[in-house]
Amino acid sequence: MSLRFRNSTALLALAAALWGCNREERQTRGKPLGETATAAIPDTVYPGTGNAPAPDPRAAQYEGNASAIAQGQMLYNQMNCVGCHFHGGGGMGVALMDGKWRYGGRIDQIVASIDQGRPNGMPAWRHRLTEQQMWQLAAYVRTLSGQERKDAVSARADEVSNTPPQTQTKREPLMPADSDEQ
16 A cells, blocks of 8 residues: 555544544533522413414423433432323323324423422422523423424433343243143
8 A cells, every 4th residue: 555545534524533423412410409599480471372482492401402301311210200190191280192282282381380399289390490401301301202303302211220231141942841741
């Protein structure tokens, strides 16, 4: 091989390494609760025939963001939302799988429900979750209803699997059938 060919191959490999990995950046740490200023979450409940206010500008940051949806999925389990809403099918809490919700199905309306709570059972989470966590949780809850685009939904959980693949488990030796022994 010529020196010129090796240099051009090395240059191409370096360029591929630098520009080939455009992954989205995950922000895994929010501000601690003590430093988080409680932002005024607008009243998002409005009559069905009235004009809807413009969506919150923060919605674009979380809606359709696979990383935020995955973080919201972990929060959904950690904060025991599963205890009332199960995995979206409802139970003691309302079902989250249908498309129309009493307090609104937009992401900013879901954040308002998480933040302020709702009558007859939904507690307010404003003093237990950061603002970022509420938005992540709302992003995941929207995926339960089927309102979110399917290409944005996190296809896997970020937790490590605790069972080995079946291809790595030892097979038990076959026992002779009763008819073979006679």
